[in-house]
Amino acid sequence: MKKVKHLYIIIFLAAILTYLVSAEYTKLGAHSLWWGLRQNMVFLAGVLAWFGMSFTIILSIRNGVISRWCGGLDKAYKLHKWCAISAVVLALIHWLAEKVPHWLVDAGMVAHPGELGDIVMAGWQEQLLDFGLVLAEYGLYLLIALSLVSISKKIPYHIFYYLHKAFPVVYIACAYHVMTSLFKTDWWQTPAAYLLAFVTAVAVGCALIALFQRTGSRNTSVADILHVEAAPQDIVEVTVRHRATIPMLPGQFAFVQFAHSTERHPFTLSDVNPDEKSLTFSIKKLGDYTRELAQHLLPGQRVKIEGPYGDFTFEHAGNKQLWIAGGIGVTPFMAKLKDATRKGQPLSGVEFWYFTRPDRGLTYPDYLTELCHQAGVRLKYFTVNNTENMQQHITEMKSSLNDNGVDIWFCGPDGLKKSINDTLKQQAVSIQHFHADCFSWR
Template identity: 35%
Template sequence: MQFKRLTTALAVAVGGLLGLWLLSLPPGAFDQGFWATRTTLVYGSGVLALGLMSIGVILTARPVWFETPLGGLDKFYRLHKWLGISVLGFAIMHWVLRKGPSLISEIGLFSIPPKPAHAQELETGFNLFRDLKHPAAEIGEWALYALLALAAIALWKRFPYKYFYMTHRLMPAVYLVLVFHAFILIDRSYWTKPLGPVLAFLLLTGTTAALISLFRRIGYSRKAAGQIATLSLYDENQVLDVGVRLETAWRGHEAGQFAFVDFDDAEAAHPFTITSAWLDDGLLKFSIKGIGDYTRTLAGSLHVGQGVVVEGPYGRFNFQGDGDRQIWIGGGVGITPFIARLKQLLRVSRTGPIDLFYATSTPDSGFMAPIRQLAQQTGVAFHLVDGSKNDRLTIETLAAMVPEWKQADVWFCGPSGFGDSMRLAMVAQGLPTSRFHQELFDMR
């Protein structure tokens, strides 16, 4: 269901802009010969690239009112990635259509006909659109090259996150340059056609979001400050429990939600699932697995009393499904939202049976003991899938333990490959797609 939402959102964005552009063309726009058609396509590809980029920039400002229709902030970033890839395709098309004939003519294969003089080009005195046309074209070309470089870095997963974050902060500035490029060069007849109001809204909203990002105001109203109160490291699975005592107001959170956490160091804020239930006492807990360049250093760099800024909460991994029966699958550190839900169930009654599968290759007895205790206290059936003993959770092993699994809502959090394989296998054997809920959070 969540993937259908995202593909539908992408299709609406691309199809909507394409349809509005086609409706805005004059009759016979593609019957005027090669050069006129090329000019039309230059404008169209540019409009689609910038319109989709505007939507992507708007999503980076984390508008929480989009979380419900898209299914959570983790889905924002997946849609943002798909939009970025689409933008690249249309931007490259725009560049090829714009520069291709000139490059080919330079090697003597054909000559480009001279452009007809327009009335505004014969005017004297300052004219914004005429006099800034050449610099707008030049700066737009260089902005495109910057866009390609930044997008390549974003898609290269091995590029360190710290430096990816630093380079990606340039994207709003690149976007603003492209807005200027489009405003000066776009066919002004579009503004009075069906495309005009929608494109103007996207550019204005995108510009606002870009400025919010450049001035580092994203999520400002959702931030709370505090200090590290407790630190507990589980050596066997390299999970660090960080307890935070907030000193400013926090709006509260539900089990399964996450927050961006800034430990007042050189690194940017990272998203971590909140593993504590909210008791209105100012206390939050995060269980952080040392799996990346940054998270592996936290056990040695954090200390009690260190300042912390928490932004959130975000996410719609809320355990609200169609039926009473639920199956939870936590892979590795993906167990964290289920810990929070178990703690929440101590205070609220559950409506149906729940089976919790914890798949890990590094089981730590100290880390698992409170999970087992919480499961026992709340009546949740706990199943350990121990990868260190070559145990694997498959649809066959799950079905043997939970024969009625097709009537359950499945909540999965863990490695994306593991989740995708479970989802495909379960759906292939009869689980409705809408009953498989998967956390998709990926910053890139």
């Protein structure tokens, strides 16, 4: 996640640099200090919000190069989320910095400063500018609504999915406002306007890709369902066969669109069999879509698969590996175990900790012990029901965790990940090589 944080900082440092090269701050002494500061706040917050919005849409199209820069698509979507939230907050500050002083003038609480600039606009420019202001204001309302839907996990995914499709339209409308707002400035005499125009042009292109539903089109293939099986713990196993060999690796995931739906959902591969050109997805019944999935699926149905994505591939791992899974987070490890067994390549030096809840009954898959034995992996089950219980387990594991040469691969619920990290900090255990995909998309 450090790479994502660094990219987040770089994005907004680029926005600040754009504001600085506009030399807007040099006009502070042209009017009263208060009004000058207010005008600079409008521009600074606006540029920061615009960079946040632009990279939100750029990150959304699942470009392979950008995803690799972020350390995987899951990390790119985490950055996408941070940029989106920041953009909404900064857009609201931009809007308030513009509106509140006017409200104070209308209320007679402060005097009107007169024109703050010496730019004379043509009539058509004023008309375009005014229309852009209207678009931007309504666009802000929609952005706030979209953000609330995105961060609230109580709202069903299908509502989140379809409302998200409105964002490219909102972005293009706001792009119109950004470019027409430059009519009342002298930014075109500085590199600032050209930096804004470049970022805007790239992001508008990405918005059009999303608007015309071309996201991931180059990475999409068609498969047929081979069989659907019910598994323990409300899990459905769906095996599909590709018509061509797709270079997917154990531990990766793909966006899957089944024939009965127009939605694409990300699912992790629990098996990759290149000999049979088949893929298996183990899908946990967690929401309305996944709970009803099995009753819609039949052998022979077409499936659209977009992928592969993710860097949870166990590549460049050291000789000693520690795998930690919780719940359905076992799936990428299943794929790796099956791959190693199929190739006859034992995974020496691998220890696998599988955390379960005492109320969940039979663990998934029920053949995991045998699978680990075949692959040469040491498996340990841990039952967790409270924080104290977790601390006890970590105490038992300290000898393995204190080995600086061990690579740790984690996949499981965010709550388990946080509990493990908190306990490690309390017990002063240092982790240097920790790999985890971000499977929470909202």
